[in-house]
Amino acid sequence: MAVRCRSLGVTIERVAKRAADLVVVAFVMLGLLMRGESALKMSSRSSEHYHCTSFDYLGFTFRPRATKDKRNNVLFTSYLPAISKKSVSSIHETIKSWNLKCLHNRSLRFVASYINDVVRGWINYYGKFGKTEFWKVMFHLNRSIAYWAKTKYKRLRRRGVISAHYWLAGISQKAPNLFYHWQVGYVPYAHRKK
Incomplete structure (x- = not known):
């Protein structure tokens, strides 16, 4: 309305x-x-x-x-x-409660299957209106997955989280259907310095 x-x-x-x-x-x-x-x-x-x-x-x-x-x-x-801000903080708390860093012994496919159903519900409900505001929530989710990658892989652990974002952006190009939010367009991106 x-x-x-x-x-x-x-x-x-x-x-x-x-x-x-x-x-x-x-x-x-x-x-x-x-x-x-x-x-x-x-x-x-x-x-x-x-x-x-x-x-x-x-x-x-x-x-x-x-x-x-x-x-x-x-x-x-x-x-x-x-x-709303209250819903954003609720989603952030849910992402935090998943404790993705503790899943460092699991594969990326397992992490995707672990979170895809919940993320699908968020996108179907909140993604219809105010896409600019909802993009910030999905960026936070991608950042959390990047932190998971940083704890899993030693070569990413030695560098900053930006290298994990680069790695995740590469994975999203190779397997765009792995995570549901990647399928609908909330893909991770990392700007390269010129």
Whole structure:
């Protein structure tokens, strides 16, 4: 659901609150239950010209984001969802709980089969909206796999983690279907110094 606000000033805040109220009414009509005030949290942020609000619901943060109109090729501000900070920290904790460094005696295929089902669920749920924000989460996952490679292989252990990123980027080119997030385009990359 996207809400466009064209006027400036105090009316933007009223329009945003009204839009949030309409979202709540729509959720209640659809039978979705909300868990108290934490499910829908309004916070007012000031910008240069107007006040806008954002709220979290179902793991997404709805807030004003720049959007491009495909027909007229014009940028405008719209309320769009992206993964919330709370969901990002939850995913980071899950990646940390896998403790990939302790799997140094396992193969890369085992690590892929170990995490692919969970990553597939994250991508199917969070990857639909706000892909720029979700890319940061997938970069963190690739970095964790690079740290795993650094603990497994001695030649990578002696160098920095960047060498593990180079190695992982090479593997992603040779076997792009190994990890599910590589299949859908979240491949590791490493910039070479010129």
